[in-house]
Amino acid sequence: xxxxxxxxxxxxxxxxxxxxxxxxxxxxxxxxxxxxxxxxxxxxxxxxxxxxxxxxxxxxxxxxxxxxxxxxxxxxxxxxxxxxxxxxxxxxxxxxxxxxxxxxxxxxxxxxxxxxxxxxxxxxxxxxxxxxxxxxxxxxxxxxxxxxxxxxxxxxxxxxxxxxxxxxxxxxxxxxxxxxxxxxxxxxxxxxxxxxxxxxxxxxxxxxxxxxxxxxxxxxxxxxxxxxxxxxxxxxxxxxxxxxxxxxxxxxxxxxxxxxxxxxxxxxxxxxxxxxxxxxxxxxxxxxxxxxxxxxxxx
Numbered sequence: 456x457x458x459x460x461x462x463x464x465x466x467x468x469x470x471x472x473x474x475x476x477x478x479x480x481x482x483x484x485x486x487x488x489x490x491x492x493x494x495x496x497x498x499x500x501x502x503x504x505x506x507x508x509x510x511x512x513x514x515x516x517x518x519x520x521x522x523x524x525x526x527x528x529x530x531x532x533x534x535x536x537x538x539x540x541x542x543x544x545x546x547x548x549x550x551x552x553x554x555x556x557x558x559x560x561x562x563x564x565x566x567x568x569x570x571x572x573x574x575x576x577x578x579x580x581x582x583x584x585x586x587x588x589x590x591x592x593x594x595x596x597x598x599x600x601x602x603x604x605x606x607x608x609x610x611x612x613x614x615x616x617x618x619x620x621x622x623x624x625x626x627x628x629x630x631x632x633x634x635x636x637x638x639x640x641x642x643x644x645x646x647x648x649x650x651x652x653x654x655x656x657x658x659x660x661x662x663x664x665x666x667x668x669x670x671x672x673x674x675x676x677x678x679x680x681x682x683x684x685x686x687x688x689x690x691x692x693x694x695x696x697x698x699x700x701x702x703x704x705x706x707x708x709x710x711x712x713x714x715x716x717x718x719x720x721x722x723x724x725x726x727x728x729x730x731x732x733x734x735x736x737x738x739x740x741x742x743x744x745x746x747x748x749x750x751x752x753x754x
Contacts, residue, residue, distance in 0.1 A: 467681065469515060473590060476512025477559070480505040480597040484555045487604040496608040496711035500718050503699060506601030506663065507692035507722075513594030514670040514688035515681065520587035521671060532591060533668035537660050539565045539588075540595020544603070545651070547596070548612040555610060558596050566592025591667075598663040599656070605696070605715060606659070606703045607650050615650045655702055662695040678740065683733040690730050693723035 483505020489498035517532050540562055547558030570588035573579050581587075604610040650656050670687040674680070700715035707715075 467515075467685075469519060472512045472515050476508050477593070477597070479508035480512075480601060481555050481559070483508060484597070484601050484604050484610050487608060487610060488552075490608045490711075496707045497714050499605045499608045499703065499707060499711055500696075500700075500715040502601040502604030502606075502610070503696040503715060503719065504601075506598045506605070507689060507696060509594045509597040509601065510663065510666045510692040510695075511685055511688045513591055513598070513667045514684055516587055516590045516594065517667060518671040518679075518684060520581070520583055520591070523581045523583070530668050530672075532588070533664045535569060535588065536566075536591035536667065537595035537599065537664040539569055539592035540597075540599055541656075541660060543592065543596040544599045545612075548600070548610060548615060551611060554612075555597070555600060558600055559593055562592040562596035563589050566590070594667065595663065598667070599659055602659045602663060602695070602699045603650055603656065606655065606699050607706045608711065615656070616652060617649055650706065653705075655705075658702065659699065662698055666691040666695045678737050680733070680737055683730065683737055686726060686730045686733055690723060690726040693719050693726055697723060 483501045483503075486501035486505075487499055489501075490496045513536070517536075520532055543562035543565055544558050547561050548554045550557040566589035567585055569592070570585035573588065574581060574584040600610055603615055607614050609615070650659075666688070669691050670684045671679075673687060674684045696719040697716065700712060700719050703712040703715055
């Protein structure tokens with residue numbers, strides 16, 4: 456038996472949010488390819504915008520899934536989403552320009568399988584479980600891919616695993632007459648200084664997972680409203696984007712990283728002000744609220 460709390464009905468439907476979230480996330484990630492076209496890395500911040508769009512959509516999805524209970528499933532749903540998303544994201548980046556699309560498809564498949572196991576094998580019996588975990592896996596994958604593209608300037612596998620190149624020189628053979636010596640030069644990729652090899656992707660994992668979990672967890676209650684929850688998702692999304700911008704100084708040039716830093720700060724400041732305004736509005740609506748009286752309770 457599953458108890459369901461009514462999630463707030465908002466002006467924007469779940470399907471509309473999903474369409475907006477997927478489109479903006481994909482477009483934002485693809486716009487980072489302008490780095491290759493122009494030879495400048497200043498367009499990397501678009502990946503962060505795409506990741507925020509995915510978090511914005513996902514915060515509503517996690518709300519509807521976790522309304523089947525007391526909200527205690529929010530952290531676990533977020534971690535499952537990013538665990539499945541990490542697998543899809545790493546595998547999907549092997550497909551060149553099609554990487555974002557392939558990542559989305561792989562995430563949907565992995566999420567659906569996890570949702571089926573949770574609902575039909577573990578017997579959680581939540582009506583929206585399969586479709587919600589499928590969507591949340593897509594959210595996790597697109598969020599990680601967007602932030603990874605912002606941090607490194609690319610959404611392709613080689614750019615995420617290769618941090619640089621070193622030269623190795625070895626004598627090519629015996630010294631020629633007169634003492635002249637030839638050398639063989641080998642270019643060796645460095646993996647330890649990359650996004651994945653240096654474990655920076657693990658930081659992105661937790662930044663995205665916390666940003667996805669926090670909005671509904673923070674707004675949960677009888678006066679939860681869709682616009683306030685979604686605004687908080689944008690605010691924590693920009694806060695995560697700020698940390699990714701700081702990390703990008705290790706991978707991008709100074710100007711490109713600074714552009715991402717400034718945009719994330721502006722976005723965070725604006726969304727924070729909007730969230731505080733919405734919080735005051737909802738708090739005022741409950742200013743004179745009376746305690747809920749239990750039916751038949753006299754003690």
